[in-house]
Amino acid sequence: xxxxxxxxxxxxxxxxxxxxxLSDAAKAVLGEAEVVPFGSVVxxxxxxxxxxxxxIIAKDLPKSAWRKAQIIGKIEEETGxxxxxxxxxxxxxxxxxQTNPIYTEVLKTRKK
Numbered sequence: 001x002x003x004x005x006x007x008x009x010x011x012x013x014x015x016x017x018x019x020x021x022l023s024d025a026a027k028a029v030l031g032e033a034e035v036v037p038f039g040s041v042v043x044x045x046x047x048x049x050x051x052x053x054x055x056i057i058a059k060d061l062p063k064s065a066w067r068k069a070q071i072i073g074k075i076e077e078e079t080g081x082x083x084x085x086x087x088x089x090x091x092x093x094x095x096x097x098q099t100n101p102i103y104t105e106v107l108k109t110r111k112k
């Protein structure tokens with residue numbers, strides 16, 4: 001990828017590297033965090049309009065959706081993502097991850 005913001009196509013093609021950068025950014029912004037990519041891109045059956053789903057789990061997060069959106073924005077900025085990108089960040093606490101059926105399935109089936 002170039003030194004400018006990557007294109008949507010480049011992000012989709014280089015999703016593993018993007019997830020690594022997201023992981024580093026999440027840890028820089030949140031301290032301790034677990035980052036787990038999931039969905040059709042990871043499964044290898046993405047369509048042209050598929051996004052890259054990334055679960056970010058932190059110990060403590062604000063309850064406010066606005067504050068969570070600000071944290072996601074900081075992580076995206078730290079990662080170097082352009083304003084419009086195909087990455088969908090799911091920012092949750094461990095409790096939320098363990099009680100949401102989608103996230104519990106992601107955690108059960110993740111590759112370490």
